[in-house]
Amino acid sequence: MWGISCTNFSLAEIEPQNRDLVKHADEFLTDPESGWEVFLEPEAIQLLSFWCRTPQQMRRFIRIILNAKNNQRLSQLSDQVNQTIQETMAQVADQMDQQLQTTKKRFSWYEIKNYLLAVIPAGILTGLIFWLLTKYFG
Numbered sequence: 776m777w778g779i780s781c782t783n784f785s786l787a788e789i790e791p792q793n794r795d796l797v798k799h800a801d802e803f804l805t806d807p808e809s810g811w812e813v814f815l816e817p818e819a820i821q822l823l824s825f826w827c828r829t830p831q832q833m834r835r836f837i838r839i840i841l842n843a844k845n846n847q848r849l850s851q852l853s854d855q856v857n858q859t860i861q862e863t864m865a866q867v868a869d870q871m872d873q874q875l876q877t878t879k880k881r882f883s884w885y886e887i888k889n890y891l892l893a894v895i896p897a898g899i900l901t902g903l904i905f906w907l908l909t910k911y912f913g
Contacts, residue, residue, distance in 0.1 A: 796830045804837075815840070 801820035815823075815837070827833040 793829050797824045797827050797833055800824050800830075800833055814844070 801817040801824065804820050805815070805817045823833055823836050827836060
């Protein structure tokens with residue numbers, strides 16, 4: 776075991792190390808080779824180091840900023856999805872309107888009248904038969 780636990784060191788040893796980590800965070804948090812790189816600019820990390828006293832506080836602030844960025848990205852995605860849905864619905868409505876217009880133009884009033892005259896008596900006759908059956912046998 777290496778014995779790197781914080782319990783193996785005194786506060787007098789840990790505090791200067793924490794101050795040094797916070798002070799130089801802009802160097803290693805923005806270096807692509809460090810493996811710790813975040814999207815923030817070195818100036819932004821340096822500004823955070825003026826407010827933070829410990830690496831834990833800096834980590835908390837950076838996490839808050841990352842969550843806010845992720846929420847902003849989700850909001851943008853939601854807006855894009857809503858816009859796409861509205862555009863698609865407008866296209867579908869236009870296509871339906873075009874279909875209705877072409878269907879309306881295909882049938883003449885004479886054809887519609889003949890269809891209704893053929894269907895209505897059959898519907899009345901069917902309804903009468905159903906009523907008689909339910910009245911006497913139901």
